[in-house]
Amino acid sequence: MHTNQDIIVLIGMMGTGKSTVGAHLAEATGYRLLDLDAMIVQRAGYPIPQLFAEQGEAHFRDLETAVLCEALRMPGSILATGGGAVLRERNCREMLEHGWVVALSASAETIVARVGEDSGRPLLAGGAQARVEALLAERKHAYDFAHLTVDTSGKSPDKVSAEILMHYRG
Template identity: 55%
Template sequence: MRNIVLIGFMGTGKSTVAAALAERLGWNRVDLDTSIEEAENATIPQLFADKGEPYFRRAETEALKRELDGREGQIVATGGGAVLAEENRGIMLANGLVVALTADIGTILQRVQNDPNRPLLRGNAEQAVPELLERRKHAYDFAPVRIDTSDKTVEQIAAEIVEQLMAD
């Protein structure tokens, strides 16, 4: 038994797919942002506003270590930027099957534009999403599995991931 680590840009379905996979496999679901919020006793937007992105990124690395090191049978939904640190990518690859979820820009905008818990969008998704996508266009390339979630149901995505897990 291993872990499954879901990575991808915001709005690609990581949290939703993690819940479906956890139910399907009977594994624990871990939302990395929730883990950070609990450890820091603050919301993600509060952490960004009060302590800045570098502080948040360090907290993210600590949460990855805490949630993955020595554990099995978990579905871990990461935040979209968790892949930016090389250390984080190593932790993910060493502790599970890393699956990159992708989606087209229209789908991402539809999913995130009215979400107030996205501090990197600063209320302007139409401008911020394309810029962030461009900056991160290769950030998810290290994942051995990639699935475009744009036109698939959660059940279809979960089935593809389980298939990859069994083949791995």
């Protein structure tokens, strides 16, 4: 094992497969699946789009950091993060310190095909294709700190899972 914490952290843009691959990894390892966005919703008591709208992105990011730090102290977990969890330096340091970080990537076309015009994704409002391309460019190097990067375009969640576990188990 690569980490004494036994936590696999999945990072990457929305639509790269973090939740889906996370579920497959949890099944394969027997670890519990933690979905950071779901944990934030549970803590806040209302959906992320509402959190963004009413409290603003800064408040959301503060909550995200707090919940992330708690989740990273739960060994035997697969942690699927939100796409923007890497935007704070502290979050990246915490992930590296307490988990084994895997960045999932995908082409803009793949992401748009997967998430489309999802109204539950505040950052995609107004033209998914253009927004996804802009976000990919903006976050081009945001995921570079990961221990492993896996492109999920055109691969089944099982195949991606197997690839991750092959590296994780060394």
